[in-house]
Amino acid sequence: MKRRTLAALATLALSAACQPALAQTPPKTLKVVAHADLKILDPTFTTAYISRNFGYMVYDTLFAQDANGKPQPQMAEKYTSSKDGKQWSFTLRPGLKFSDGAAVTSADAIASLQRWAARDSIGRAMVAGGAEWKAVDARTFTLTLAEPFGLVLEGLAKPSSFPPVILPERLAKMPATAPLPEVIGSGPFIFKRDEWVPGNKTVFVRNPNYVARSEPPSGLAGSKKTTFDRVEWLYLPDANSAIAALKRGEVDLVEQVPPDYIAPLRTDPGVKIGSGGTYQGFLVMNHLLPPFNNPKVRQALLQAVSQERIVAAMGYPLDMRMAYCQTYFICGSPNDTAAGAEPYRKADVAKAKKMLADAGYKGEKVTILVPSDVTYLNAEALMAAQTMRSIGMNVDAQTMDWASIGARRAKRDAPEAGGWNMYVTVAGEFDVNSPITNAYLSAACGNTLPGWPCDKPLDELRNAWLKETVPAKRREILDAFQARAYEAVPYINAGQYSAAFAARASLKGTDKLWAGMPTVWMLDK
Amino acid sequence: MGYILRRFLSTLPVMAVVAVVVFLLIHLSPGDPAALIAGDLASVEDIEKLRAALGLNLPLWQQFAIWLGKLFTGDLGTSIFTQVPVAQLLAQRLEPTVSIAVLTMALTLVLAVPLGTLAAYRAGSWIDRLVMLFAVLAFSVPVFLVGYLLIYAFAIQLPWFPVQGYVHFSDGPGDWLHGLVLPCVNLALVYIALVTRMTRATVLEVLHEDYIRTARAKGLGVLPVLGHALRNAAIPIATTVGVGIALLIGGVVVTETVFAIPGVGRLVIDSVQRHDYPVIQSVLLLSAGVYVLINLLIDLSYRLFDPRIQY
Numbered sequence: 001m002k003r004r005t006l007a008a009l010a011t012l013a014l015s016a017a018c019q020p021a022l023a024q025t026p027p028k029t030l031k032v033v034a035h036a037d038l039k040i041l042d043p044t045f046t047t048a049y050i051s052r053n054f055g056y057m058v059y060d061t062l063f064a065q066d067a068n069g070k071p072q073p074q075m076a077e078k079y080t081s082s083k084d085g086k087q088w089s090f091t092l093r094p095g096l097k098f099s100d101g102a103a104v105t106s107a108d109a110i111a112s113l114q115r116w117a118a119r120d121s122i123g124r125a126m127v128a129g130g131a132e133w134k135a136v137d138a139r140t141f142t143l144t145l146a147e148p149f150g151l152v153l154e155g156l157a158k159p160s161s162f163p164p165v166i167l168p169e170r171l172a173k174m175p176a177t178a179p180l181p182e183v184i185g186s187g188p189f190i191f192k193r194d195e196w197v198p199g200n201k202t203v204f205v206r207n208p209n210y211v212a213r214s215e216p217p218s219g220l221a222g223s224k225k226t227t228f229d230r231v232e233w234l235y236l237p238d239a240n241s242a243i244a245a246l247k248r249g250e251v252d253l254v255e256q257v258p259p260d261y262i263a264p265l266r267t268d269p270g271v272k273i274g275s276g277g278t279y280q281g282f283l284v285m286n287h288l289l290p291p292f293n294n295p296k297v298r299q300a301l302l303q304a305v306s307q308e309r310i311v312a313a314m315g316y317p318l319d320m321r322m323a324y325c326q327t328y329f330i331c332g333s334p335n336d337t338a339a340g341a342e343p344y345r346k347a348d349v350a351k352a353k354k355m356l357a358d359a360g361y362k363g364e365k366v367t368i369l370v371p372s373d374v375t376y377l378n379a380e381a382l383m384a385a386q387t388m389r390s391i392g393m394n395v396d397a398q399t400m401d402w403a404s405i406g407a408r409r410a411k412r413d414a415p416e417a418g419g420w421n422m423y424v425t426v427a428g429e430f431d432v433n434s435p436i437t438n439a440y441l442s443a444a445c446g447n448t449l450p451g452w453p454c455d456k457p458l459d460e461l462r463n464a465w466l467k468e469t470v471p472a473k474r475r476e477i478l479d480a481f482q483a484r485a486y487e488a489v490p491y492i493n494a495g496q497y498s499a500a501f502a503a504r505a506s507l508k509g510t511d512k513l514w515a516g517m518p519t520v521w522m523l524d525k
Numbered sequence: 526m527g528y529i530l531r532r533f534l535s536t537l538p539v540m541a542v543v544a545v546v547v548f549l550l551i552h553l554s555p556g557d558p559a560a561l562i563a564g565d566l567a568s569v570e571d572i573e574k575l576r577a578a579l580g581l582n583l584p585l586w587q588q589f590a591i592w593l594g595k596l597f598t599g600d601l602g603t604s605i606f607t608q609v610p611v612a613q614l615l616a617q618r619l620e621p622t623v624s625i626a627v628l629t630m631a632l633t634l635v636l637a638v639p640l641g642t643l644a645a646y647r648a649g650s651w652i653d654r655l656v657m658l659f660a661v662l663a664f665s666v667p668v669f670l671v672g673y674l675l676i677y678a679f680a681i682q683l684p685w686f687p688v689q690g691y692v693h694f695s696d697g698p699g700d701w702l703h704g705l706v707l708p709c710v711n712l713a714l715v716y717i718a719l720v721t722r723m724t725r726a727t728v729l730e731v732l733h734e735d736y737i738r739t740a741r742a743k744g745l746g747v748l749p750v751l752g753h754a755l756r757n758a759a760i761p762i763a764t765t766v767g768v769g770i771a772l773l774i775g776g777v778v779v780t781e782t783v784f785a786i787p788g789v790g791r792l793v794i795d796s797v798q799r800h801d802y803p804v805i806q807s808v809l810l811l812s813a814g815v816y817v818l819i820n821l822l823i824d825l826s827y828r829l830f831d832p833r834i835q836y
Contacts, residue, residue: 040562040606041608046563047566196609237782244676244689248680248681400555402561406561407557410560410569439566439568
């Protein structure tokens with residue numbers, strides 16, 4: 001009897017021990033090494049790409065760009081517009097809910113779009129064009145414009161910095177001067193704040209309230225229904241460790257691989273490399289101070305710049321960089337044009353020297369800010385300095401960390417008093433590829449962009465392009481805009497390249513990743 | 526007890542000086558967190574608005590007064606970037622760092638003291654030369670290089686340990702220990718080298734003392750003799766170990782970066798790069814506090830080794 005009781009107890013204990021193991025199926029998890037540490041949880045508060053990517057995980061948008069760059073309805077079920085393009089009506093899809101279970105209404109959409117318009121360049125242009133939003137009922141609302149505006153759908157589907165994400169009204173109405181205190185969206189994932197370790201890990205779980213579209217995913221449009229229960233963004237600042245973790249299968253995807261690692265990873269059968277989005281290098285000049293307050297000096301430098309040498313110095317292999325891109329708007333994009341580029345097609349140092357002399361350059365010191373802590377920007381800045389020296393400019397290269405450059409580039413003073421003449425940066429395709437998203441190119445006088453580019457004809461052409469709704473005429477204006485940009489040289493295009501991602505060979509769907517966005521709902525394993 | 530209280534009170538001015546120096550140093554260094562938050566493509570106007578919203582446009586003395594006022598109420602402030610309370614950030618980061626520190630020092634004590642004693646006892650022999658060669662190598666090779674070699678050998682070629690990450694103790698002591706093996710071995714090599722050399726030198730010195738000669742002459746065995754010697758050599762060893770623990774708690778940046786351990790060291794570096802003032806101030810203040818506390822504990826421990834010491 002005693003033995004039987006013991007046996008029964010032992011069986012019970014064993015089955016109890018086994019029970020949790022049987023019940024707990026590990027969640028299907030995707031582990032991604034993010035390109036940067038997530039710091040700000042509000043994509044309408046910063047232009048940082050990591051916050052934009054965060055936005056697409058937890059929020060949805062009224063419209064979204066597909067893989068062909070066309071705006072498609074996303075949260076919108078349908079829309080109409082008047083012939084003159086001034087009256088618009090939008091209807092939300094039925095059943096849309098935020099992650100807290102509340103229904104998405106017209107009031108939420110309107111408040112969110114107003115918040116977005118206060119920050120974003122297209123949104124501001126819409127406000128300047130007299131945009132007024134009005135709710136018709138819980139799912140339908142209207143937009144009325146005082147004058148024609150050619151970019152309504154493009155604006156509402158804007159994929160990059162400051163995407164027009166839809167938030168609950170109470171959050172959207174909070175001041176835009178501080179980041180949002182809560183993360184509640186209607187996107188495919190929910191942010192797990194309790195598991196967030198800034199500087200290390202960001203965790204998302206599938207949003208049970210997400211209502212997917214019926215169309216297959218394309219770009220940022222279509223269904224975002226995911227097969228993953230959980231997505232972890234890891235921040236591994238050491239590239240060696242990130243690559244080792246990928247090789248060992250501890251992570252599934254490294255969002256951006258430093259250029260030096262691309263070639264060796266291509267020989268690894270367990271890993272595949274793909275394009276992580278197109279970028280353009282920027283040489284930003286201070287238009288307030290000599291010598292770059294003289295457009296002829298800017299043209300002379302433009303004549304000397306070899307895009308190929310700069311992007312090669314940044315370390316990208318041949319097939320991931322362009323030898324020369326004639327457009328300011330990303331080669332291969334819908335706004336690609338050669339207008340005005342011909343004289344600068346080939347870097348010509350001798351001609352540039354002569355142009356510099358003709359411009360009246362008297363050997364003024366040119367202070368370039370060289371970042372020490374961002375490898376690719378360091379290479380870009382050193383190449384820019386070398387190019388300036390090659391045409392006889394008196395270059396003073398000052399090395400500092402990126403945070404210091406961030407502070408210094410805001411100063412209008414002379415370099416001796418803490419100012420500057422040039423700094424370098426890069427921008428992703430969506431912040432470059434049109435006269436309005438490319439803020440530096442628009443050169444609106446009175447702007448507060450570091451460098452303070454100002455060219456009235458360029459600004460007028462930009463406004464004309466914005467208002468024009470006939471495609472052929474818009475194209476003509478675009479060509480005229482770029483031709484003028486090559487005369488005014490608001491900044492210098494330092495070359496175009498593709499960043500690279502690396503994934504486990506077994507990860508499915510990586511071929512659908514688009515424009516450097518970690519659209520993880522496309523993936524499976 | 527009076528000594529402890531006196532020592533504790535004497536740390537307060539030190540902490541005050543540290544607070545002022547840290548505040549001034551980081552606020553006077555170039556760099557603007559608002560510009561970093563706003564992003565590369567932000568306008569000067571946007572950055573200025575952000576500076577005002579974050580209170581970074583206030584005069585320095587006012588910012589210091591606000592920080593100090595909060596500190597006195599036990600509020601370490603909020604990270605400028607993540608808007609997460611600094612106390613919460615520190616709580617997240619302390620467990621990995623303390624885990625590394627404790628395991629590293631345990632490994633060090635277990636290996637370094639016997640190795641150093643053995644080397645001293647067999648001074649001049651091939652054992653001594655071998656131990657010293659190991660100590661020189663372990664101390665000279667850069668930590669990051671050893672880290673990469675460990676990853677290559679024991680995570681890639683022999684997939685025994687994970688490359689990166691930290692598992693909390695509460696999520697499973699086995700996984701916790703498994704994940705800490707490589708980072709702790711990586712760090713312990715340096716400390717083993719240091720403590721081995723220190724132990725060898727001090728034990729060797731003690732072994733030449735008269736009372737050891739007397740003990741030997743009386744026919745005492747090897748182990749009791751070494752026991753005598755070690756007790757008398759313990760003070761410098763304890764000092765080295767104590768300072769080592771303080772350094773480890775202060776943050777071991779390279780190892781934490783190579784093995785992606787979210788510890789205090791990486792928090793400091795990330796915060797310095799971003800000019801996240803409230804975090805830097807609090808972490809440096811905490812580090813200073815740990816140094817002071819550990820120094821106090823080292824001083825108190827001397828009495829254990831040498832009863833002649835009176836406070």
